Amino acid sequence: MLAETLMHDTEHTEGSAAAAGDSSAIAPFRDRVRLACVPGIGGRLHRMLLAAYGSPAGVFAASKADLRTVAGIGPKLADSIREAAASAFADETIALCKRAQVTIILHGDANYPRLLTTIPDPPPILFVRGSFQSADALAVAVVGSRHSTPYGLRIAERLAGDLVRSGYTVVSGLARGIDAAAHAGAIAAGGRTLAVLGSGVLNIYPPEHDRLAEEVIAHGAVFSETPPLASPHAGAFPQRNRIVSGLSLGTVVVQAANRSGALITARLASEQGREVFAVPGPVDCRLSQGCHSLIRDGAKLVATVDDILEELGPLFEKATTSTGREVSNPVELQLDDLERTVLEAVTAGGAAGTDIDAVVEGSNLAASQVLATIGVLEMRRLLRRLPGSRVQRV
Numbered sequence: 001m002l003a004e005t006l007m008h009d010t011e012h013t014e015g016s017a018a019a020a021g022d023s024s025a026i027a028p029f030r031d032r033v034r035l036a037c038v039p040g041i042g043g044r045l046h047r048m049l050l051a052a053y054g055s056p057a058g059v060f061a062a063s064k065a066d067l068r069t070v071a072g073i074g075p076k077l078a079d080s081i082r083e084a085a086a087s088a089f090a091d092e093t094i095a096l097c098k099r100a101q102v103t104i105i106l107h108g109d110a111n112y113p114r115l116l117t118t119i120p121d122p123p124p125i126l127f128v129r130g131s132f133q134s135a136d137a138l139a140v141a142v143v144g145s146r147h148s149t150p151y152g153l154r155i156a157e158r159l160a161g162d163l164v165r166s167g168y169t170v171v172s173g174l175a176r177g178i179d180a181a182a183h184a185g186a187i188a189a190g191g192r193t194l195a196v197l198g199s200g201v202l203n204i205y206p207p208e209h210d211r212l213a214e215e216v217i218a219h220g221a222v223f224s225e226t227p228p229l230a231s232p233h234a235g236a237f238p239q240r241n242r243i244v245s246g247l248s249l250g251t252v253v254v255q256a257a258n259r260s261g262a263l264i265t266a267r268l269a270s271e272q273g274r275e276v277f278a279v280p281g282p283v284d285c286r287l288s289q290g291c292h293s294l295i296r297d298g299a300k301l302v303a304t305v306d307d308i309l310e311e312l313g314p315l316f317e318k319a320t321t322s323t324g325r326e327v328s329n330p331v332e333l334q335l336d337d338l339e340r341t342v343l344e345a346v347t348a349g350g351a352a353g354t355d356i357d358a359v360v361e362g363s364n365l366a367a368s369q370v371l372a373t374i375g376v377l378e379m380r381r382l383l384r385r386l387p388g389s390r391v392q393r394v
Contacts, residue, residue: 068113130221144178157185256290
């Protein structure tokens, strides 16, 4: 099911039981957080350690010599695991998250993002500020250069706005340039956006994006696999990029030089089996080179949002919401009750459409409400007006 719920309230996780003082849950949750926070333990090694020892507690009970029998565990990493076993860092992190309203999601939890479970190296832990909705499973990443031109910023903001109006959540990395424009475009259009950080969620980078981060939290979530107060470092950003692409059904690159982090995200998206899109630009602009290379290598050229929708559309045919209702367009997943009532009053199929008076009667709403809602549904590309005061489903 594409429209799976990504995240439930914290009280449905082990973390809430630990926070509430349930002694049966405190130790397992703490050990899971402790293991997930060991530097150098990515998704692959995390799975191998659990396969070898059965549980985080089993990993921490192993000797250094035993740990080194696991492929990929060298002396330094074995020392880090042994040090973590005696460290209070997990308790301090859990307490900090509780105070700062940061949700902890661990790989294997029911509320872990489903698309991330399909990538080769899913993060063992996510620290989340904000909230997820089921419709966030229908996401597209918009990424690009930090040193973008006015053209790139304009296109990124426009595409992001058009994507959220078409029912998609926009994912990006909160970086300067294209990322910031993508988040801003999604927010300005009244949609949802998710920001994946290369720093901790309580240590926003770049620092001038503090206010943008708060706006993203109000319209979605910011999250990271690094502890909440972690500082950014160069190696964190390529790692972050696999989450950006992994959360998304497709990645759109808007401006990228030949050596660009956005191209890393595009490569990861391709390796993860996701769609890759690129926006062309002036041939004499250095920031067009990466996008043109992607297009030459098979990425879908994007001039308007319709190029993205055309490619992703078949993925959402018969997508099912958490209530079991079938939809033929992802934007239907984000409709409120009023919009859904009006849409359902419009007869599906048929070239003649439905008379607006019949929509008023069928919806049992005031004519003014129906007319205003039809305007919204037109903007969302779910209805079109026909001559003679009639409307038709798109």
